[in-house]
Amino acid sequence: MIKLHDKYFKPFISAKEIDDVIQRLAIEIAEDVGDEIPVFVGILNGSFMVVSDFVKKYPKPCEVTFIKLASYEGVKSTEDIQRLIGLTQDLTGRTVVILEDIIDTGNTLAEVHRIFENEKVKSLKIATLFYKPEAYKKDYKLHYVGIEIPNKFIVGFGLDYSGLGRNLPEIYQIKETQHMTNLVLFGPPGAGKGTQADFLKEKYNLVHISTGDVFRYNIKNETALGMLAKSYMDKGELVPDQVTIDMLNAEVEKNAGAKGFIFDGFPRTNAQAESLDKLMDSKDSQIDAMIALEVDDEILVERLLSRGKTSGRVDDADESIIRNRIAEYYDKTAILKDFYSAQNKYFGVDGVGSIEEITVRLSSVIDEL
Ligand code: IMP
Ligand code: MG
Secondary structure, eight states, rough: EETTTTEOOOOOOOOOHHHHHHHHHHHHHHHHHHHHOOEEEEEEETTTTHHHHHHHHOOOOOEEEEEEEEEEEEEEEEEEEEEEEEESSSOTTEEEEEEEEESSSSSSHHHHHHHHTTOOOOEEEEEEEEOOOOTTTOOOOOSSSEEEEEEEEEBBTTTHHHHEEEEEEEESEEEESOOOOOOEEETTTTHHHHHHHHHHHHHHHHHEHHHHHHHHHHHTOOHHHHHHHHHHHHHHHOOOOOHHHHHHHHHHHHHHOSSSSEEOOOOOOHHHHHHHHHHHHTTTOOOOOEEOOOOHHHHHHHHHHHHHHOOOOOTTHHHHHHHHHHHHHHHHHHHHHHHHHHOOOOEEEEOOHHHHHHHHHHHHHHHOO
């Protein structure tokens, strides 16, 4: 992923794919042109890379020239096309092929046709590397189209966003949802996860999704997913991952404008971690980090026993039950630690100290992401 000015873009079309397409266009056009010496007319600025690569692949003699038009402001095409440099040579009787980087609304193309209206060229053909059929509003024939793409803003390979991105050798597409910071928060029982999650969600404007809470909410409110989950639980079966993912998806969608999410209690397995990656990917986003609070077993036991004295939670009163819960936590999370470490996304944070000290440590991890 890359950031240009205020916007984020994700990889979309590789340099190799672009190269293959330009090769194909060059052959196709050379065959059609036959023995004529064509004049290729690039439309500046965007087309400089296509033209350069195209003519290197063109297998026969040809001429190259440019006209310079400007229509785009930011990420929107405008009707108002400025003619910055017009035709500088007589093209009477010539076979002309316009080389465009991209055809979007077709406004620029309309201007090109106006420019050629009074030129007595032998033929005028239009070739474009990229074409957005959903955006095209004109009737001019496009003789050669490299790749049809959806109506989303792209940058790279000559195309810019307010001046930036032209130099990129591959194409990036704008991200639908802008950047989110998504965390998976882990910690053994007694590590202070809840306290820290509350703090992080305030400080970074994140939405805390506790899987336990989401389940309880859906079951209590008898949502379709809640009822489905309950039907498995009533039979003593595990709720299938897809049901949980669907619930999490609903939570993510409820908070569409969020700056990010803290996932708590999910994932627990590799398969779940992969599903969560897919879910974030479908939102044009990603899990940025698994943050695990690390606290020594003896300290956890001590903390939980003293909590048990005041909270009355039975599972906090018995030392062997506590030790079991801690051991189970390490059993289950070891795999996930490997999963996220492999992507350089695992961050262990020392969970011993005052609440403030720990929040400072967590913040420094998040600030670095
Ligand atoms: P049209 O006039 O709307 O067809 O747009 C043509 C011109 O707008 C192109 O030559 C580009 O300079 C620019 N353009 C169109 N779509 C994009 C895009 O997705 N990214 C960057 N520039 C674009
Ligand atoms: Mg252009």
